[in-house]
Structures are given as C-alpha cells and as structure tokens.
Amino acid sequence: xxxxxxxxxxxxxxxxxxxxxxxxxxxxxxxxxxxxxxxxxxxxxxxxxxxxxxxxxxxxxxxxxxxxxxxxxxxxxxxxxxxxxxxxxxxxxxxxxxxxxxxxxxxxxxxxxxxxxxxxxxxxxxxxxxxxxxxxxxxxxxxxxxxxxxxxxxxxxxxxxxxxxxxxxxxxxxxxxxxxxxxxxxxxxxxxxxxxxxxxxxxxxxxxxxxxxxxxxxxxxxxxxxxxxxxxxxxxxxxxxxxxxxxxxxxxx
Amino acid sequence: xxxxxxxxxxxxxxxxxxxxxxxxxxxxxxxxxxxxxxxxxxxxxxxxxxxxxxxxxxxxxxxxxxxxxxxxxxxxxxxxxxxxxxxxxxxxxxxxxxxxxxxxxxxxxxxxxxxxxxxxxxxxxxxxxxxxxxxxxxxxxxxxxxxxxxxxxxxxxxxxxxxxxxxxxxxxxxxxxxxxxxxxxxxxx
Numbered sequence: 001x002x003x004x005x006x007x008x009x010x011x012x013x014x015x016x017x018x019x020x021x022x023x024x025x026x027x028x029x030x031x032x033x034x035x036x037x038x039x040x041x042x043x044x045x046x047x048x049x050x051x052x053x054x055x056x057x058x059x060x061x062x063x064x065x066x067x068x069x070x071x072x073x074x075x076x077x078x079x080x081x082x083x084x085x086x087x088x089x090x091x092x093x094x095x096x097x098x099x100x101x102x103x104x105x106x107x108x109x110x111x112x113x114x115x116x117x118x119x120x121x122x123x124x125x126x127x128x129x130x131x132x133x134x135x136x137x138x139x140x141x142x143x144x145x146x147x148x149x150x151x152x153x154x155x156x157x158x159x160x161x162x163x164x165x166x167x168x169x170x171x172x173x174x175x176x177x178x179x180x181x182x183x184x185x186x187x188x189x190x191x192x193x194x195x196x197x198x199x200x201x202x203x204x205x206x207x208x209x210x211x212x213x214x215x216x217x218x219x220x221x222x223x224x225x226x227x228x229x230x231x232x233x234x235x236x237x238x239x240x241x242x243x244x245x246x247x248x249x250x251x252x253x
Numbered sequence: 254x255x256x257x258x259x260x261x262x263x264x265x266x267x268x269x270x271x272x273x274x275x276x277x278x279x280x281x282x283x284x285x286x287x288x289x290x291x292x293x294x295x296x297x298x299x300x301x302x303x304x305x306x307x308x309x310x311x312x313x314x315x316x317x318x319x320x321x322x323x324x325x326x327x328x329x330x331x332x333x334x335x336x337x338x339x340x341x342x343x344x345x346x347x348x349x350x351x352x353x354x355x356x357x358x359x360x361x362x363x364x365x366x367x368x369x370x371x372x373x374x375x376x377x378x379x380x381x382x383x384x385x386x387x388x389x390x391x392x393x394x395x396x397x398x399x400x401x402x403x404x405x406x407x408x409x410x411x412x413x414x415x416x417x418x419x420x421x422x423x424x425x426x427x428x429x430x431x432x433x434x435x436x437x438x439x440x441x442x
Contacts, residue, residue, distance in 0.1 A: 017268060017272075021272065021275050024275075024276065024279060025279055028279055028280075028283050029283075029286075031403075032283055032286060032287055032290075032403055032407070033290075034396055034399030034400055034403060035399075036392075036396055037392040037395075037396075039388060039389060039392055040301075040388075040389040040390075040392035040393050040396070042293070042294070042297040042393070042396075044293065106388075106392065232272055235268075236265065236268050236269070236272075239264060239268065240261060240264065240265055243257075243260065243261045243264060244261060247255075247257030247258075247260070247261070248257075250257075252255060252256055252257030253255050253257045253258055
C-alpha cells in the first residue's frame with residue numbers, strides 16, 4: 001500500500017474535524033439569533049429573510065447564460081486525463097454582485113453582497129454548459145473565454161473537454177441573510193423618512209460572519225447539523241483509521 | 254502495549270477532549286452573546302420609546318385646540334409620558350409604555366369624531382409618525398421576547414444548563430402586554 005494515502009487521509013481528517021467545529025459555531029450562532037423584521041432593524045449583527053428587489057435600473061448579466069441577476073458566481077473546469085482515469089481541474093472561477101434590496105412584509109433594506117459567503121442550493125439557480133469533441137460552447141461562453149484570455153481549443157485546434165457552471169441570484173428569489181446592519185453610505189445619517197433606508201446590510205468590521213443563502217433557516221440548520229456531525233465524527237474516524245493503516249504499515253501495532 | 258496502539262488511543266482521547274473543550278467554549282460564548290442580545294434589544298426598544306415620548310407634546314399641542322372635550326384622553330397621555338420619563342427600571346418603563354400605547358389608541362380612535370382635526374396636515378403627519386414608531390416598537394418587543402425565549406430555553410437545556418449554572422445565569426422575563434391593551438379601543442359617540 002502506498003503510505004502517502006493514509007498520511008494524506010490523516011491530515012484530511014484533522015482538517016475535517018476542525019471544519020466541523022467551525023460549522024458547530026455557525027450553527028449555534030444561527031440558532032441563537034432571532035429573525036428581525038426589516039422595518040425595525042437595529043444596527044449590528046442581524047438575521048433577516050426576504051426576497052430580492054432591484055436597487056436600481058442596472059442589473060448584472062450571468063456570464064454564460066446572460067440572465068439578469070444581482071449576483072453570480074462561475075467556475076470553468078477542464079478535464080485532464082492521465083492514463084485510464086481523469087479528473088476535472090478548475091482553471092478559472094470568480095464572482096460578482098451588485099447592491100440589491102431585500103424585502104419582507106414590513107419593508108425593504110439595502111444589501112451589499114460584497115464579502116459575503118453566498119450559498120446557492122436551488123438547482124433552478126444554476127446553469128451548466130459544456131464543450132468537447134465536435135461540440136462548441138455557447139456563444140456567450142466563447143465571448144467570456146475570449147475576454148479572459150482562455151481558449152476552449154487545444155494546440156491542434158480541437159475542442160477541449162470543458163464545463164462552465166454559473167450560479168446566480170435573481171429578482172424575487174428568497175434569501176436568508178446573516179450580516180451586519182450598518183450605515184448606508186449613500187444616504188446621510190438620520191435622514192430616513194420611511195423605515196430603514198439609511199441602513200445597509202453588509203460585511204461588518206467586528207462581526208466576521210456574513211452569510212447569504214437561498215435556503216430557509218430550518219433547512220440551513222438541518223444541513224449544518226449534518227455537516228457538524230459528519231465533520232467532527234467523520235474527522236475523528238478518518239484520523240484514527242489512517243493512523244491504524246500507518247502503524248500497520250510499519251508493524252507498530 | 255504496542256507504541257502504535259498507545260498513540261492511536263491518545264489521539265482519539267485528545268480529539269474528543271478538544272471537541273468537548275471547544276464545545277464548552279462555544280456554549281459559554283453563546284450564552285454571553287444571548288445575554289448581551291437581550292440587553293441590546295431592550296436598548297433598541299428604549300431608543301424608540303424615547304423617540305415616541307418626544308413626539309407626544311407635539312401631538313398634544315396639535316390636537317388640544319380641536320379636542321376641548323377630550324381632556325381625559327389628553328391627560329392620560331401626559332400622565333403616561335411623565336410616568337415613562339420618571340421610570341428607572343425596565344419593568345416601570347414597560348408599564349409606562351403599555352399605558353402610552355393604550356392612551357394613544359384611545360386618542361386616535363376619538364380623533365375620528367373630529368373631521369377638522371383629520372384634515373389638519375400636521376396632525377396627520379404626527380399620527381403617521383407615531384403609528385410608524387408603534388409598529389417598529391411592536392416588532393422590537395417581539396424581537397426582545399424571541400431573544401429572551403432563546404436565552405431561557407438555552408439555560409434550561411442540556412448541556413448548556415451546566416455552563417449557565419456556573420455563570421449563575423437566571424431566567425429572564427418577557428415583555429408583557431397588559432390584557433386590556435390588547436383589546437380594541439371602545440369609542441363612544
């Protein structure tokens with residue numbers, strides 16, 4: 001047996017274990033924070049739930065589908081084969097967002113998604129395109145690749161096996177946000193006539209957490225619960241299992 | 254015992270212990286945050302109570318010329334406001350807040366009988382502003398009660414209760430609304 005695998009597994013186990021502890025912290029924070037109504041948001045760390053409303057006339061366009069959105073994330077992968085097996089390698093990824101309003105039954109508040117950890121799980125908010133032998137990528141993808149100096153063809157002019165994935169947040173999508181309510185830099189302090197127009201939700205300077213998800217809070221907590229259990233117990237099991245293999249390899253048991 | 258087995262057992266015990274210690278730290282920090290959340294949400298209510306209290310003299314000035322025969326209602330508001338300004342503790346403020354809310358409901362209900370008053374732009378603006386503050390107050394009271402509820406559940410649940418006992422944390426009271434204030438105001442014509 002190649003000893004590199006159990007050694008790699010050992011470090012992976014330690015990483016998963018600590019990741020599990022971090023997820024546990026997030027889970028408890030979300031559980032402990034009551035959801036605020038937008039109309040009565042107070043400054044500081046807040047949890048809100050509502051739907052996306054545009055903040056202006058200008059919208060973003062998704063890089064591969066061209067759909068209108070307020071936030072997108074993309075990933076370009078290339079298939080690299082070695083012998084009989086192969087794997088996908090990410091060659092480019094990125095994200096872009098513009099400020100938007102989040103609206104609930106009581107009001108609207110500006111959200112600046114910059115610096116947020118955005119989780120998009122709804123399959124309707126994901127598009128995937130691919131290219132390969134005899135199959136060109138869509139025109140928008142070609143334009144995007146050209147603008148980034150990337151090529152979907154190899155040295156011989158044949159299409160490489162590639163896939164292009166985008167995730168996006170669009171109008172009327174429902175979002176859960178945990179972030180910091182702070183002064184809206186575009187509005188002078190204490191000049192709000194209606195509700196919280198002088199407030200903006202963004203990344204805080206004191207609070208590290210800034211999280212945007214298209215899941216409901218219950219689903220989010222359920223998923224985090226599984227991740228915590230998997231991370232902590234799975235991490236310990238992996239560490240112990242790999243140690244066993246390492247010591248067996250060196251006849252130390 | 255083989256050295257390898259010893260290391261495995263030590264690693265297992267070490268990771269479990271680390272997990273337990275980190276969990277206890279999270280519980281401690283979580284309870285501190287919850288306790289401070291309650292303080293903060295009360296302060297946020299207090300800010301709005303103060304804003305509403307500042308609007309009341311303007312409201313009384315704008316209506317007293319029209320509502321000469323409703324002195325009782327106006328006196329109720331003045332009395333409740335004075336009680337709020339003199340209140341020292343949280344429960345005293347909460348009581349005064351309930352009184353003001355009740356008196357305002359009566360005032361706005363009675364104002365329906367005075368068409369000239371309803372046509373007064375200044376009064377309408379003040380009514381809109383105070384109603385807006387009342388709505389925000391209702392939300393923040395709800396938020397406060399949610400914070401207290403989460404805190405009370407946490408300090409009574411396993412395993413948080415052990416850390417809560419060490420921290421000598423005690424159950425907190427929710428923001429109560431008097432039964433009479435929940436009822437609609439009766440208007441006599």
